[in-house]
Amino acid sequence: WSRRDFLKVVAGSGGIGVIGATQVDRLLGLGRKPEGKPIYVPTVCEMCFWRCGVIAKVVDGKVVKLDGHPAHPQSRGKLCARGHGGIGLLYDPDRLKHPLIRVGQRGEGKFKKASWDEALNYVAEKMLKIKETYGPESVALFTHGTISTYFIHLLWAYGSPNLGMPSYALCRGARDIAFKLTFGAPVGNPERADLKNSKVIVLMGFHIGENAHNSMCQEFAEAVGKGATVIVVDPRFSTAASKAKYWLPIKPATDLALLLAWINVIITEGLYDKEYVAKYTEGFDKLAEAVKEYTPQWAEKETDIPVSLIIETARIMGKNKPSVLIHPGRHTAWYGDNTQRVRAIAILTALLGAYGRPGGIYLPPKNPLSEYGFGDFCGVPYPEHQKPEINKGPYPFTEEEGVIPEIIKATLTEKPYPIKGWLITGTNLIKSTPNQRDTIEAIKKLDLVVAVDMMPFDHVLYADVVLPECTYLERYDDIFVVKERSIGLALRQPVVNPMYDTKPGWWIAKELGVRLGLKEYFPYNDFEDFLKAKCEALGLNFEELKQKGYIEIPGTANPYINESSEVKFKTPSGKIELYSKQLEEAGFPPIPTYTKHEQPPKGYFRLIYGRVPVHTFSRTTNNPSLWELMKENAAWLNAKVAKKLGLKNGDYVVLVNQDGVKSNKVKLKVTERIRPDCVYVPHGFGSFSPMLKRAYLNGADDQQLITRYAVDPISGSVGMRINFVKIEKA
Ligand code: MGD
Ligand code: SF4
Numbered sequence: 001w002s003r004r005d006f007l008k009v010v011a012g013s014g015g016i017g018v019i020g021a022t023q024v025d026r027l028l029g030l031g032r033k034p035e036g037k038p039i040y041v042p043t044v045c046e047m048c049f050w051r052c053g054v055i056a057k058v059v060d061g062k063v064v065k066l067d068g069h070p071a072h073p074q075s076r077g078k079l080c081a082r083g084h085g086g087i088g089l090l091y092d093p094d095r096l097k098h099p100l101i102r103v104g105q106r107g108e109g110k111f112k113k114a115s116w117d118e119a120l121n122y123v124a125e126k127m128l129k130i131k132e133t134y135g136p137e138s139v140a141l142f143t144h145g146t147i148s149t150y151f152i153h154l155l156w157a158y159g160s161p162n163l164g165m166p167s168y169a170l171c172r173g174a175r176d177i178a179f180k181l182t183f184g185a186p187v188g189n190p191e192r193a194d195l196k197n198s199k200v201i202v203l204m205g206f207h208i209g210e211n212a213h214n215s216m217c218q219e220f221a222e223a224v225g226k227g228a229t230v231i232v233v234d235p236r237f238s239t240a241a242s243k244a245k246y247w248l249p250i251k252p253a254t255d256l257a258l259l260l261a262w263i264n265v266i267i268t269e270g271l272y273d274k275e276y277v278a279k280y281t282e283g284f285d286k287l288a289e290a291v292k293e294y295t296p297q298w299a300e301k302e303t304d305i306p307v308s309l310i311i312e313t314a315r316i317m318g319k320n321k322p323s324v325l326i327h328p329g330r331h332t333a334w335y336g337d338n339t340q341r342v343r344a345i346a347i348l349t350a351l352l353g354a355y356g357r358p359g360g361i362y363l364p365p366k367n368p369l370s371e372y373g374f375g376d377f378c379g380v381p382y383p384e385h386q387k388p389e390i391n392k393g394p395y396p397f398t399e400e401e402g403v404i405p406e407i408i409k410a411t412l413t414e415k416p417y418p419i420k421g422w423l424i425t426g427t428n429l430i431k432s433t434p435n436q437r438d439t440i441e442a443i444k445k446l447d448l449v450v451a452v453d454m455m456p457f458d459h460v461l462y463a464d465v466v467l468p469e470c471t472y473l474e475r476y477d478d479i480f481v482v483k484e485r486s487i488g489l490a491l492r493q494p495v496v497n498p499m500y501d502t503k504p505g506w507w508i509a510k511e512l513g514v515r516l517g518l519k520e521y522f523p524y525n526d527f528e529d530f531l532k533a534k535c536e537a538l539g540l541n542f543e544e545l546k547q548k549g550y551i552e553i554p555g556t557a558n559p560y561i562n563e564s565s566e567v568k569f570k571t572p573s574g575k576i577e578l579y580s581k582q583l584e585e586a587g588f589p590p591i592p593t594y595t596k597h598e599q600p601p602k603g604y605f606r607l608i609y610g611r612v613p614v615h616t617f618s619r620t621t622n623n624p625s626l627w628e629l630m631k632e633n634a635a636w637l638n639a640k641v642a643k644k645l646g647l648k649n650g651d652y653v654v655l656v657n658q659d660g661v662k663s664n665k666v667k668l669k670v671t672e673r674i675r676p677d678c679v680y681v682p683h684g685f686g687s688f689s690p691m692l693k694r695a696y697l698n699g700a701d702d703q704q705l706i707t708r709y710a711v712d713p714i715s716g717s718v719g720m721r722i723n724f725v726k727i728e729k730a
Contacts, residue, residue, distance in 0.1 A: 036060040042069055042549020044480060044492040046146060046472035047082040047089070048616040049167070050074055050190060050213040051480060053550045054083065056473065056495040063087050063473060063495055072550040073484040074190060074215045081614045081629060083214065088625030089454070089471050090499070094693055096456055096468035097500035106443060109461040109691060116503070116511070119465050124515035126448040126464075127158070130420045136160045137387040138420045139448075140407045145426035146477045146492070147452065147469065149374045150509035155423070156375070156382040157513060157521040161389035161400070162419065166432040168401030174338030174717035175328050177397045181339075181580050182346035183355060184570030185364060187328050188483060194559065195219035198359040199323040200316055202231045204255055204345070206329045209239040212613040215484075229320070231313050233258065235608060236636065236680050237673035246313055249675050252606050252721065253335050253597035254303040259344035260594060261299030262314045264291045266351050271318025273353030280567060281350050283579025283591075290591040302594070321352040323359025336710025336719035339397070340592035343580070347592070350576045356561035365487045365556045372537050374478055377530060378521045387417055395716035396586045403716035404433050405709065411442040421448035425505065426469075430458040431618040431684060431701065434709040434720050452508055456691035457618060468502040475504035476527045479534055482550070486557035489540065490550045491531075506530075588714055597722065604658065604724035605637075605679040609702040618684040622695035632699035634669040636680035637727065642670040645727060652730035655679065657705040657723050665730035666700035679725055681705075 038059045045052045045066075053072025057065040066086050068075035075083075089095075099119035104110025114122075130138050136159030143151050144166050152163060168176075176186035187193075195201065196219040208220045220240070224230065230244035233255065241247040250258060266272050267288050277284050296310040303310075317324045326345050332338050346355075354360025375382070390410045391402030411419040422443070433439055443449055443462045451463035454471055469475075477492040498504070510522040524530040528542075535542040545551055561567055568574045572582060584590040600606050614629040615621060635655060637647065647653065649670035655663040664686045674680055686701030710719040 038064070041493065041495045042491070042547075043473065043495055044477070044490050044549075045075075045079065045083045045086060046492075047086050047620065048213070049145065050215070051482075051490070052079060052083055052214045053490055054079065054086070055549070058495055061496060063090055068214070069549055071548070071552070072490060073482065073486075073488065076215055076218060078214060078218065080212045080214050080217070082212070082616055082620055082626060085614070085620065085623055085625040086471075086473060088623040088627075089620075090473050090496070092455070092622060092624055094456065094622055094691060095454055095500065095502075096460070096466060097502070098468060099501070100466040102464045106449065106462045106464070107440070109456070109689065111466065114465075116501070119467060120508075120511050120515055123448070123450050123465050123467075124512060127421060127512075127516055130447060131158070134418055134420055135386060137162060137385055137390070138418055139423065140164060140391070140411070140419050140421070141423045141425070142166075142404065142407075142427050142429050143423075143425045144432075146472070147426040147505035149478050150506045151423060151425045151452070153375050153521065154509045154513050154518070157380075157518045158516060159383045159385055161385050162391045162407055163400060163402045164391055164404035164407045165401035166404060166427050168399060169403040169405075169716050169718045170333050170432055170720070171331050173333070173399065173401070174712055174715045175330070175332040175342045176399070177715040177717075178339045178342035178346055179328065181397070181582055182343055182350065182571070182577055187361060188364060190216065190484060191328060191330070192362045192364065193219075193325055193327055194359050194362045195325060196222045197323060198223050198228050198325040199320040200229045200231065200325070202233070202317070202324070202326040203240050204233040204327070204329065205334070206327045207234065207238040207240055207610055210613055211330070211611040229316055231316070235675040235678050236610075246309065248305045248309060248313070251302070251304045251599075251675070252608060252678060253599070256337060256341045256344055256592060256594050257294070257299045257302035258305060258310065259341065259348060260291055260294035260592065261296045261310050262317070263287070263344065263348055263351065264294045265296060265311055265314035266318055266348065267291060269315070269318065271315065271321070272351040273321050276322070276353035277351060280569070280576050281578050282573050282575040283577060287347065287578045287591055290593075294594065302596075317348075317352060322354045322357035324349075324352045324354050325360055326354075328361075333717045334719050334721045335597050336712050336722070337595050338712045338717040338719060339714040340589070344592045347578050350578060355576065356567070358560060362485060362559035363561065364558065365483055365485060366558045367483075367487055368553065368556065369481065369487065369538055372534065377534065378523050380520050390416065390419065393711070393716055395711070395713060397714050398716040403711065403718065404429075405435070405438075405711070405718055406716070408433070408438050408442045411445055412438060420446055421450075422446055423450045423452070424459055424463070425452040428457040428459050428618050431687075431703050434703065434706040434718060436704055437707070452505065454502070455619070455622060456689050458687055458689050460691070461689055467508050468500070469505050469508065470498035470502035474498040474502070476531060477504075477506070479531060479545070485559050486552055488550055488552040489538070489545060491545045493546060583714070586714075600677055600724040601658070604726050605677060606721065607655070607657070607681065607702065607705055607723045607725045608678050608721055609681050609683045612682045615682075615684055618687060618695075621684055621687060621698065622692040624694065627694045631694070632667065633682040633685040634667040635700060636669045636671055636674045638674050638676040639670050639672050641676045642668065647727065647729070654728045654730050655681070655700060655705055655725040656728055657707060657725050659707045661705055661707055663700035663705055664697055679727070
């Protein structure tokens with residue numbers, strides 16, 4: 001966003017703060033404007049994982065403003081509110097300021113201050129003891145964000161495969177597997193959605209604008225401006241729905257029925273791209289046969305969407321093919337049949353000839369770079385692990401990023417072998433993972449819990465040792481290979497020196513590695529040495545990258561299929577697999593089939609959740625700048641239902657789930673913008689860490705209410721939208 005748009009957000013939310021010099025003064029307690037000559041430093045945002053390019057304005061050694069890098073394709077000169085709000089993170093007085101060692105019980109949050117040597121020695125000693133007693137596999141790593149690079153390297157060098165990343169099973173895992181099974185490649189991050197050229201945009205439970213990813217929002221606005229038809233399928237009238245021609249308020253958990261009915265109409269009415277289907281796909285006849293039963297009449301009963309609208313929207317897609325984007329989504333961990341649901345999106349995309357065509361899903365860029373990863377730098381192979389990996393569970397298509405609840409289950413049961421140590425870096429495990437009771441019980445069984453974080457979020461209360469990382473504005477990180485329509489390289493570099501006694505993640509991992517006898521895996525003293533060597537290996541000038549912040553590699557853009565040359569997809573058949581033999585061989589339906597999901601019992605509502613544009617998960621809820629824009633969440637309830645229950649807008653209520661678990665008190669948003677059978681709660685609020693002065697007990701924690709989950713048997717994706725709540729007055 002531009003500064004003007006940002007001010008609009010501030011005004012719209014009734015906020016009082018504008019992130020500029022005045023607020024920086026307040027955050028710093030300066031009481032005056034910094035007056036020196038400004039310097040501008042390019043770097044990369046980490047307020048969410050879109051990773052926009054940033055230009056930081058620094059005056060008198062203080063960051064006074066963050067703006068979008070004009071050349072970086074994910075920022076295009078703009079930042080979202082959270083990107084601007086990075087200053088609030090840097091100067092948050094509640095930051096972790098020095099290493100801590102626990103003195104009270106796990107969960108009490110009682111610590112003593114420690115030196116880095118003391119804290120690192122403590123962790124290393126425990127890790128060596130666990131390795132000796134149980135084997136290295138008994139340490140697991142939970143990690144998210146850039147710090148993952150260094151700690152996955154450490155985990156693998158130490159000898160454990162047991163990695164759990166929320167960004168896989170709790171987020172985009174099912175989507176990536178579904179696209180790989182169908183097209184031979186995941187849809188990428190950023191998603192390869194050619195939004196700006198789309199004539200029809202279909203958003204299924206994907207709330208662009210509330211789920212704010214910078215360039216994606218810019219392209220959505222551009223497409224809407226050019227007159228694209230937007231079809232929003234959501235039980236809630238999202239912000240994107242306000243830009244849509246069609247809002248289809250679907251009964252939750254029935255999206256697959258709508259998708260199958262759309263496929264049915266597209267095939268029976270001959271609206272598919274016949275030439276494309278014949279040339280690039282495999283299994284069309286079997287698909288046509290399989291979807292015969294999924295008529296719009298059948299789907300109406302499942303979804304509550306009228307037959308006429310199902311047919312009308314399918315025809316609009318057919319008429320505008322191939323420039324139709326059925327967005328594959330990002331957080332696809334919904335109901336336990338996630339891979340098949342996203343596969344239906346992929347199949348519909350293929351029928352419309354929209355994969356590799358303008359306005360659909362563009363192709364991955366050509367990659368001339370050698371795959372030169374962090375682990376390659378040391379040239380030492382990782383040790384073979386002796387015991388089976390727990391993190392993949394029994395799910396045949398899962399990736400190495402793992403299924404977090406499988407590690408938690410193994411920790412609780414000690415089967416197939418004990419897990420005794422958890423390293424938690426850059427993820428608030430308590431807020432990201434369903435069934436908090438299991439997570440907390442598992443923690444109690446451990447010999448070692450380490451948290452590497454910047455803020456004392458919920459999980460930090462349970463750590464034996466807390467290692468404070470400095471923020472993204474105070475550190476180098478590994479070079480980012482930006483894979484958008486073309487390939488580029490972006491550098492995160494320190495904008496200011498680290499505040500307090502905090503250290504970068506690469507340093508913490510290295511110091512631990514050295515103490516664990518793994519020095520050969522960390523053959524550098526200074527991270528600049530590593531970055532320079534990496535640049536050399538990639539044929540780049542490090543100084544130029546430092547100065548520019550982002551460099552595009554010319555000749556790498558490859559957005560659309562070249563119809564005149566032979567196209568080979570990286571699937572076993574070399575074609576787009578409408579019918580998946582891989583799934584069939586693994587014992588799953590080769591074409592998505594519909595399964596009914598349980599609906600809320602009487603007196604209960606389905607708990608659905610989502611994002612707000614000024615926060616990222618839980619991580620920003622204590623940020624002074626962003627907290628001013630939104631301090632607490634509100635539970636959305638349909639107006640008619642509220643009237644029946646005698647509840648008013650602004651009343652405080654408590655949500656109680658099917659297992660009797662109660663939320664914090666939460667404000668009610670009474671609105672026509674939601675179906676009567678759901679309650680919607682923005683995710684990430686209601687922290688129970690008293691070390692957070694602003695976020696503490698502000699609003700309801702949706703994760704607390706997610707005691708049940710359904711794991712997708714194909715990908716291990718963890719469906720979390722299967723919980724029901726009733727409402728009690730607070
Ligand atoms: P956060 O809750 O924001 O996200 O889950 P998490 O990755 O756990 O917690 C991030 C933690 O990382 C915070 O403690 C923060 O201070 C710390 N952190 C942030 N930046 C850095 C850094 O640079 N260095 C270090 N060391 N620490 C840092 C996200 C996960 O949650 C995901 S990806 C998804 S898609 C799911 N979303 C989701 C949902 O929408 N609803 C529900 N109920 N559950 C969800 N779980 C998943
Ligand atoms: Fe930062 Fe916003 Fe970009 Fe995310 S979308 S990286 S928070 S500016």
